[in-house]
Amino acid sequence: xxxxxxxxxxxxxxxxxxxxxxxxxxxxxxxxxxxxxxxxxxxxxxxxxxxxxxxxxxxxxxxxxxxxxxxxxxxxxxxxxxxxxxxxxxxxxxxxxxxxxxxxxxxxxxxxxxxxxxxxxxxxxxxxxxxxxxxxxxxxxxxxxxxxxxxxxxxxxxxxxxxxxxxxxxxxxxxxxxxxxxxxxxxxxxxxxxxxxxxxxxxxxxxxxxxxxxxxxxxxxxxx
Amino acid sequence: xxxxxxxxxxxxxxxxxxxxxxxxxxxxxxxxxxxxxxxxxxxxxxxxxxxxxxxxxxxxxxxxxxxxxxxxxxxxxxxxxxxxxxxxxxxxxxxxxxxxxxxxxxxxxxxxxxxxxxxxxxxxxxxxxxxxxxxxxxxxxxxxxxxxxxxxxxxxxxxxxxxxxxxxxxxxxxxxxxxxxxxxxxxxxx
Numbered sequence: 001x002x003x004x005x006x007x008x009x010x011x012x013x014x015x016x017x018x019x020x021x022x023x024x025x026x027x028x029x030x031x032x033x034x035x036x037x038x039x040x041x042x043x044x045x046x047x048x049x050x051x052x053x054x055x056x057x058x059x060x061x062x063x064x065x066x067x068x069x070x071x072x073x074x075x076x077x078x079x080x081x082x083x084x085x086x087x088x089x090x091x092x093x094x095x096x097x098x099x100x101x102x103x104x105x106x107x108x109x110x111x112x113x114x115x116x117x118x119x120x121x122x123x124x125x126x127x128x129x130x131x132x133x134x135x136x137x138x139x140x141x142x143x144x145x146x147x148x149x150x151x152x153x154x155x156x157x158x159x160x161x162x163x164x165x166x167x168x169x170x171x172x173x174x175x176x177x178x179x180x181x182x183x184x185x186x187x188x189x190x191x192x193x194x195x196x197x198x199x200x201x202x203x204x205x206x207x208x209x210x211x212x213x214x215x216x217x218x219x220x221x222x223x224x
Numbered sequence: 225x226x227x228x229x230x231x232x233x234x235x236x237x238x239x240x241x242x243x244x245x246x247x248x249x250x251x252x253x254x255x256x257x258x259x260x261x262x263x264x265x266x267x268x269x270x271x272x273x274x275x276x277x278x279x280x281x282x283x284x285x286x287x288x289x290x291x292x293x294x295x296x297x298x299x300x301x302x303x304x305x306x307x308x309x310x311x312x313x314x315x316x317x318x319x320x321x322x323x324x325x326x327x328x329x330x331x332x333x334x335x336x337x338x339x340x341x342x343x344x345x346x347x348x349x350x351x352x353x354x355x356x357x358x359x360x361x362x363x364x365x366x367x368x369x370x371x372x373x374x375x376x377x378x379x380x381x382x383x384x385x386x387x388x389x390x391x392x393x394x395x396x397x398x399x400x401x402x403x404x405x406x407x408x409x410x411x412x413x414x
Contacts, residue, residue, distance in 0.1 A: 025252070025393055028245075028248040028249060028252070029245045029246060029247070029248045029249070029337050030245075032245045032248060033244065033245035033246075073302075073305065076301055076302070076305065077298060077302070080297050080298035080301050080302075081298065083297055084294060084295075084296075084297050084298065087297065088294065103341055103344040103345060103348065106296070106297050106340070106344050107246075107337050107340060107341055107344070109297055109301050109340065110301070110335050110336070110337045110340050111337075112249060112335065115335065175405070178404070178405075178408065179242060179243045179245065179404045179408075180401045180402070180404040180405040180408070181401075182245070182401075183397045183398065183400045183401030183404055184397075184398065184401040186397055187390070187394045187395070187397035187398045187401065188394075190393060190394045190397065191387075191389045191390045191394040192389070194388075194389040194390070194394065195388075195389035198388065198389060
């Protein structure tokens, strides 16, 4: 049996190692569409995390009961139920936010992050691990959305969370608020994430190579 | 005239992919080759047309008269999923060449957020039956247009020398951003 990683690792891996937006490239539509401001990003990520958390627990509990032929349909029904809950609560408690997010709250149903985690993780692991995995992935999604929203709001309207940060001397870059800005920002973020990972891998490879060289030198020396 | 405006608005001005960000996954995933982009676009347009009709009937004939609007999300997704399954079976039985052209893309379409987005938008905007059909057709045409343009650019892009970190998805997103800027030029049309 595969050695299981610790519960903390289960949570933390979603933040960066398998970050749903940057590494798995899942759930692109909300990442691009709602991140005009930080607050929209936070609301979207929290709604998604809510759905992800409860549907992961539910699916993990029901994994023995659901026949594998109809599992996708069953997952979608479970997810749709929680999305309805999230949508109705948001409409009742935060009508303005719900209006700003538009159809993207109901569209959490087809967000691939949720179905992806259900299929890849919750259907194979126990309830506690699935819950932690869901929280980790939700947090990773939150990080991505807040970064996107922060950059776009800062350069597009000079504010962060509604407070003015940059002075009036700075001309707001209108393009950042437009759809095109979303594509550019996300491309830059993903490119930097890739560059960072490439460098880390390269350093790790060189370290291993050096160690190997040293050990061979030792063997050679001892033989001489 | 009204219908023409709805069609133009859905297909070009408020393009589903480039200004609503619906259906980004297939837009990035299936835009490697022009031929597969065309097949994917046609399959999506076909499903969008059917979805527009069925979800209009479901929402305005069943859910609203019986005060069941809260069931909108689960019922839409179930109807769309079974519709796609049904279409796949019919095409397989009726026309083998069409099945080979569209078949593999059909299951992917179920989780395409453009389809569910279309159903939600037409119920939000209270379109009439004919209007929603035109809306569905326009959205499909716009999706196909964006996908085919993207695929043609990416075929050329294969020869370009892209920095290592930007290969794959990031450079595709940059191209999509430029396309979105170009499509903004249509904004003044209406």
